[in-house]
Amino acid sequence: MRFIEFFTANIRNPNTRKAYARATVDFLSWCETRGVTALPAIQPIHIAAWIEELGESLAAPTVKLRLAALRHLFDWLVVGQVMPVNPAQAVRGPKYSAKKGRTPVLSPEEARQLLASIPTDTISGQRDRALIALMTYSFARVSAAVNMKVRDVYTQNRRLWVRLHEKGGKLHELPCHHTLEAYLHDYIEAGGFGDDGRGPLFRTVARGTGQLSQAPLARQDVHTMIRRRAAAAGIETAIGCHTFRATGITAYLKNGGTLEKAAHIANHSSTKTTQLYDRRSDDISLDEIERILI
Template sequence: MPRLIMEAGTAAEFAWDEFFAATLRNPHTRAAYRRAVVRFLTWAEQFDLPLARLTPALAGRFITEYQGSAPSRKLALAALRSFFDLLVVRQAAFLNPFSSVRGERFSVIEGKTPEIGKDNARRLLASITASRPVGLRDRAIIGVLVYTAARAGAVASLRLRDFAHDGTQYGFRFAEKGGKSRFIPCRADLQAIMLDYLATIDTDAESKDAPLFRSVAGRTGQLTAKPIRGIDVYRLMKRRLKEAGLPTSYSPHSSRVTVITDLLEQGVPLEDVQALAGHSDSRTTKLYDRRQKKITRNLVERISI
């Protein structure tokens, strides 16, 4: 706990614990907000002022001098506004010095994640040799990324119970960001890939809470009972991209970009694509749309200089 919080007394300590242990449920948001708050409070120690006397001028100076990208500064400002709002509510501060600090204008009209493209996605899947359990697993994981537009973390979190037949079709039950739960049907070719992979696991003898995708025991190529993590999905895709002779700048998220762009190119309504992607706001879905980028490239090629 930063020194300024401890010196401010019980109310400030209570607000600190409440904010980081109870208010913020997403672990990634909690970690990012904590870094921003600690960074400010550590920086503010040089002015030898108590917590209650930190001013909007100091808050504005901190944001102006903040080292990082525009999105990083916006996140820091949001974190500090929220934290000091709670300090005011708990009467640990008289005012929120960040409430009057204006953030810089910043908007994104297209995401930075490169699109792997349909042909490269097919090439990647076809390149995976499925003669060993690890190959069957990797092909299944990449197949799920390609044919469901799910995030790497959601794929890594799947349990055996999350891939099941409901009487009419197989499907996946994903636990997504923001506590969302989504069911996505499994298309026929992906179903065949999944059933080949599941044949390597004695599913009848295992709990339905067991991980669907498992880690590998060293270089043996054999699967363990331990779950993979989101970072493992990232690493295995990089390895498979290299083996397929494809650019390693692609990532699991590149499949998500390709799926969204492909469906929009086919004229699928934006709201349907938004539902598949699990976005709360259609503006987020549009960030994944690379159609405009392709049009721009075509226009550039037509310059007759």
């Protein structure tokens, strides 16, 4: 019961719960194949060997996340007197330091090309254009976007605003860029759900009908949609949901925005996190490389 409580009562964020559960299942399966079949039998050497194997196929941040999952789990079990000590506490993860994120970023021209390429003669096209624009112009995380209700788009001071449900239960409210405002208006009007305040904003399309359902889009659906729309627009970069957050932040900073304001819009607690999305140096590097005139 203590083990189950860790994933239910202790962890509230569903994304964290999935990541920690995936790491735990992977480690316990690894232990089982090596004859370690009881929790008290797990030793630091087992965790160290598992981490070493993970490092051969996974990136350092992923390995560190999985080690953190075990540390938190075993801490919880130690407090509950299920295990005598935390075997993961003494294990060191791989060193990792990054000043720039690895998220693929689109140029402003590519972002406009993608938005313009989405056909708007269907409700799914209206939805996809509004969703991509939301993540680009408000720096919204995909999880915050898909969790939005219709009532989270509202008018204030004669301007459309959005209310994002961010990590940790935080609410983040922002005015809409004029382009985003137009796309959201078009989508909500075409969907005909403006009075359904408690309903999901971004909905799936019911199979065989071409009409919106009452079910919200899942993050995986958004990722698949983005890849499909990018391929149709002729964009070769392997983009994902986070691409638009990084694209928006970089474009904002290129046009004179400050790092502090960018952090506020992105709802980052530290500007150090925002700096990971700042890809202005990519252009500088490319310009310098082109100086090699051979």
